[in-house]
Amino acid sequence: MRSRLLVILPGPLWEIPTTLRKRMERLSERFDGRIVTSLAKPGRYPIGRFELTALRYRRGAFWKPWMHLKYVLYGIRLGLAARWGGERWDLVVAYDPLRSGLIGLLVARLAGARFAPEVNGVYDSYANYLEGGSALVLACKRWLYPRLVGFTLARSDGIKTLFPSQLRRFQRRIRTPVVEHFFDFVDLEPFSDRGEEKVVLFVGFPFRLKGVDLLIEAFKRVAPRHPGWKLKILGWYPDMRDMEEAMGGHPAIFHQPPVLPSEMPAHMGACGIFVLPSRTEAMGRVLLEAMMCSKPRIGSDLEGIPTVIADGVDGLLFRAGDVDDLAARLDRLMGDPVLRKSLGMAGRIRAAAEFTPDRYFRRLFDFYGRVLRQVPAPSPDIRPAVSAQGVLDAA
Numbered sequence: 001m002r003s004r005l006l007v008i009l010p011g012p013l014w015e016i017p018t019t020l021r022k023r024m025e026r027l028s029e030r031f032d033g034r035i036v037t038s039l040a041k042p043g044r045y046p047i048g049r050f051e052l053t054a055l056r057y058r059r060g061a062f063w064k065p066w067m068h069l070k071y072v073l074y075g076i077r078l079g080l081a082a083r084w085g086g087e088r089w090d091l092v093v094a095y096d097p098l099r100s101g102l103i104g105l106l107v108a109r110l111a112g113a114r115f116a117p118e119v120n121g122v123y124d125s126y127a128n129y130l131e132g133g134s135a136l137v138l139a140c141k142r143w144l145y146p147r148l149v150g151f152t153l154a155r156s157d158g159i160k161t162l163f164p165s166q167l168r169r170f171q172r173r174i175r176t177p178v179v180e181h182f183f184d185f186v187d188l189e190p191f192s193d194r195g196e197e198k199v200v201l202f203v204g205f206p207f208r209l210k211g212v213d214l215l216i217e218a219f220k221r222v223a224p225r226h227p228g229w230k231l232k233i234l235g236w237y238p239d240m241r242d243m244e245e246a247m248g249g250h251p252a253i254f255h256q257p258p259v260l261p262s263e264m265p266a267h268m269g270a271c272g273i274f275v276l277p278s279r280t281e282a283m284g285r286v287l288l289e290a291m292m293c294s295k296p297r298i299g300s301d302l303e304g305i306p307t308v309i310a311d312g313v314d315g316l317l318f319r320a321g322d323v324d325d326l327a328a329r330l331d332r333l334m335g336d337p338v339l340r341k342s343l344g345m346a347g348r349i350r351a352a353a354e355f356t357p358d359r360y361f362r363r364l365f366d367f368y369g370r371v372l373r374q375v376p377a378p379s380p381d382i383r384p385a386v387s388a389q390g391v392l393d394a395a
Helices: 020-028 064-083 099-111 135-154 164-173 212-225 241-247 261-270 285-292 325-334 338-353 357-373 390-395
Strands: 002-007 031-039 045-047 048-056 090-094 116-117 157-162 179-181 199-203 229-234 254-255 273-276 296-300 316-318
Touching: 002 099, 002 357, 020 031, 020 045, 020 261, 020 357, 031 064, 048 064, 090 099, 090 357, 099 116, 099 135, 116 157, 116 357, 135 164, 157 254, 164 179, 164 296, 199 212, 199 261, 212 229, 212 241, 212 254, 212 325, 229 357, 241 254, 241 316, 261 285, 273 285, 273 390, 285 338, 296 325, 316 325, 325 338
Parallel strands: 002 031, 002 090, 031 048, 090 116, 157 179, 199 229, 199 273, 229 254, 273 296, 296 316
Antiparallel strands: 045 048
């Protein structure tokens, strides 16, 4: 009998992206099940042997508490239906150990299923609490969120992280022997090199957590030495005041409104340099997309970023939070087309060898199987598929 899998994503999704469809179709090789998320247009959509159930998403602070409540109520409904024999769940997977994790834990307990959250953030980082509310709200979040994460992880049957030290603060509370560290699935097929414009590209949100202020200041310092280069900041910023103040009307810095996932390959494929200057980052999916586009990358030397950037081999790392060091790395790349090409080529070779769907799903199926059987993970395999020297030689 095939195991049944319930996946809970926080949403909202603005479309049913190819990445999600491909992931569900590959999961259908081993599992049946359902994925629950939110969309502007609610409904049910078949994907392989899964059904996507989309709750209606409404934008705005007024609707946010209602969305939380709707998720909880729907989770209770799923759990009770399973308990009464209406639908069987063997494993419940949540995107994070906070909202979706707490709901997933509730469903799993009601349904008598195993529970395995993914950990896609670094919840003990100060950078999570730099913006997004008043000082009092941020202080409450800083106190509450790590405790909720610890509560969820302590009751998990398996945990997937992105890098080995990600759960350092919570290690004493974790009881499950099934803890795995490996990259997230990113659909890299649409991404390719589309030439080089003199554009330094950043993609993401929020402003301070992602270090956009650091990037703007660093670019301002080096721009006079590199005429023709521009800085493009792509992302959803509902409050542009911090961004506009940091940009200061600089003629070579501009904001690109958010685009659909299907439009991202065009922006990534045409840039000259990609930068992710985050103050906290568990991996950075955009770094893999830039790799596949043969783009030289600059990233902070913290947390999960060094697992996808080998400094001096397929990208450059700078000291996290250090504007001077970031400016030096930008200056070096903007002025050296040969280095840009060699780093970009090495990144693409590594992406094609290491961050593949087959490698990801092999690890994921093995992880899910151990959660269901409660078999401890072997010694962590955190070595890349291709060594740094091998990538350099191939490039």
